[in-house]
Amino acid sequence: MEKKILDVRGLSCPQPVYETKKAIEHPSFDVLEVLVDTKTALENIKRLLDSRKDIQYTVEEREDYKVTLSKLMG
Amino acid sequence: MEFMKKHYKIILCGVFIGIIATLLQKLGNPANMGICVACFERDIAGALGFHRIPTVQYIRPEILAFVLGSFFSSLTFKEFKPRGGSLPLVRFFLGFFAMLGALVFLGCPWRALLRLAGGDGNAIIGIVGLIIGIFIGVQFIKHGYTLGRNYPAYKFAGLFMPLLMVGLLLLLLIKPVISTGVPFFSLKGPGSQHAPIIISFSAAFLIGIFAQRTRFCTMGSIRDIIILKDFHLASGVVSLLIFAFLGNLMLGQFHPGFVNQPIAHTNHLWNFLGMVLSGLAYALAGGCPGRQLFLSGEGDIDAGVFVIGMIVGAGFAHNFATAASPSGIAPWSPFAVIVGLLFCIATGLFMRKNIA
Numbered sequence: 354m355e356k357k358i359l360d361v362r363g364l365s366c367p368q369p370v371y372e373t374k375k376a377i378e379h380p381s382f383d384v385l386e387v388l389v390d391t392k393t394a395l396e397n398i399k400r401l402l403d404s405r406k407d408i409q410y411t412v413e414e415r416e417d418y419k420v421t422l423s424k425l426m427g
Numbered sequence: 428m429e430f431m432k433k434h435y436k437i438i439l440c441g442v443f444i445g446i447i448a449t450l451l452q453k454l455g456n457p458a459n460m461g462i463c464v465a466c467f468e469r470d471i472a473g474a475l476g477f478h479r480i481p482t483v484q485y486i487r488p489e490i491l492a493f494v495l496g497s498f499f500s501s502l503t504f505k506e507f508k509p510r511g512g513s514l515p516l517v518r519f520f521l522g523f524f525a526m527l528g529a530l531v532f533l534g535c536p537w538r539a540l541l542r543l544a545g546g547d548g549n550a551i552i553g554i555v556g557l558i559i560g561i562f563i564g565v566q567f568i569k570h571g572y573t574l575g576r577n578y579p580a581y582k583f584a585g586l587f588m589p590l591l592m593v594g595l596l597l598l599l600l601i602k603p604v605i606s607t608g609v610p611f612f613s614l615k616g617p618g619s620q621h622a623p624i625i626i627s628f629s630a631a632f633l634i635g636i637f638a639q640r641t642r643f644c645t646m647g648s649i650r651d652i653i654i655l656k657d658f659h660l661a662s663g664v665v666s667l668l669i670f671a672f673l674g675n676l677m678l679g680q681f682h683p684g685f686v687n688q689p690i691a692h693t694n695h696l697w698n699f700l701g702m703v704l705s706g707l708a709y710a711l712a713g714g715c716p717g718r719q720l721f722l723s724g725e726g727d728i729d730a731g732v733f734v735i736g737m738i739v740g741a742g743f744a745h746n747f748a749t750a751a752s753p754s755g756i757a758p759w760s761p762f763a764v765i766v767g768l769l770f771c772i773a774t775g776l777f778m779r780k781n782i783a
Contacts, residue, residue, distance in 0.1 A: 361782075362576065363510070363513065363575075363577045364575075364782065365574060365577075365712070365713035365714075366647060366713045366714065367568065367647070367650060367654055368568070368573060368782065370655065371568065371654060374655065392506055400657065401657070
């Protein structure tokens with residue numbers, strides 16, 4: 354199954370939580386990865402998800418992007 | 428009980444603001460105006476000479492302390508995050524017109540609650556207008572309204588608003604003598620009525636910390652009920668109202684009625700429409716005037732632009748006779764509100780896209 358990504362970084366209130374709400378209420382919703390950049394938006398989204406008995410989630414703290422590179426050998 | 432456990436922080440924040448506001452009033456701030464973000468920014472505009480109404484000029488330490496308290500809190504809790512670039516000019520004008528609406532009703536949402544808590548019935552009409560304005564804003568949001576994303580900015584840029592507030596604090600404390608007469612400080616009227624600086628500043632600094640932690644927002648409280656059926660922020664706002672009411676009862680500051688209420692008028696139509704305009708502008712900007720101050724303290728440069736828009740709007744409103752007074756609305760109040768509503772509706776209609 355394909356994991357959808359929802360990027361709500363940099364959006365004003367209430368768009369991060371509202372877009373998440375729209376996404377989980379969409380008929381095709383299955384698995385979703387939401388990219389969030391403020392604690393406030395994260396709290397709002399967690400409050401939404403906590404109010405739903407039918408959804409489980411985990412939160413992973415990490416940088417927005419991670420690029421790994423190295424010098425070519427020989 | 429479950430509800431209390433989930434929301435006790437925001438409830439305590441509302442209780443704290445409600446009590447502090449009534450106490451500040453007892454200690455010298457204007458009646459039913461313990462704290463009013465719009466009025467106090469207007470007083471700052473006056474002190475800086477952006478308007479010349481002699482009765483509403485004072486560098487209100489509460490505004491400075493809100494930003495600095497939030498700045499301190501965001502640094503302490505590692506949430507200071509300079510960011511900006513989400514259509515700042517639009518945000519400037521949302522702040523500008525929000526202020527024009529607020530100065531027709533005579534108050535921001537905080538003061539609307541404090542006026543109600545002091546018995547001013549006209550506040551009910553204003554609050555209904557506020558709700559309608561936010562409801563209209565939510566319709567735009569539901570149909571794709573967005574000002575787009577902000578992006579991480581330089582640390583230094585995030586310091587501008589806190590530094591501006593430090594500068595204003597120095598002006599207030601030093602009161603330099605400048606040949607033009609600025610900074611102006613009212614000798615009579617609401618601008619001359621204020622609690623001791625140290626008390627205003629310290630109390631508001633604590634509010635800044637609590638509000639930054641809890642994301643206290645009056646506009647958000649109504650918006651979240653409409654759009655998410657979420658009563659989290661509302662629990663804080665209702666607590667503010669209840670405890671300001673109880674505080675006023677205990678301090679003998681509760682005087683129910685419509686007529687002769689302090690710094691208020693009884694023009695229901697324009698009280699209502701002024702607050703519709705403000706509510707809509709706050710909803711489109713993503714936060715009430717207080718919240719914009721707290722956001723600007725934690726590095727949100729766009730929120731800072733909204734605040735500057737409000738201060739400029741205050742100067743404009745008094746210079747161009749659009750600001751109401753206790754004797755009623757001004758000749759150009761209706762014009763200002765109508766232009767503001769047209770601006771906000773056009774913004775809501777023309778700034779839509781699919782972001783996700």
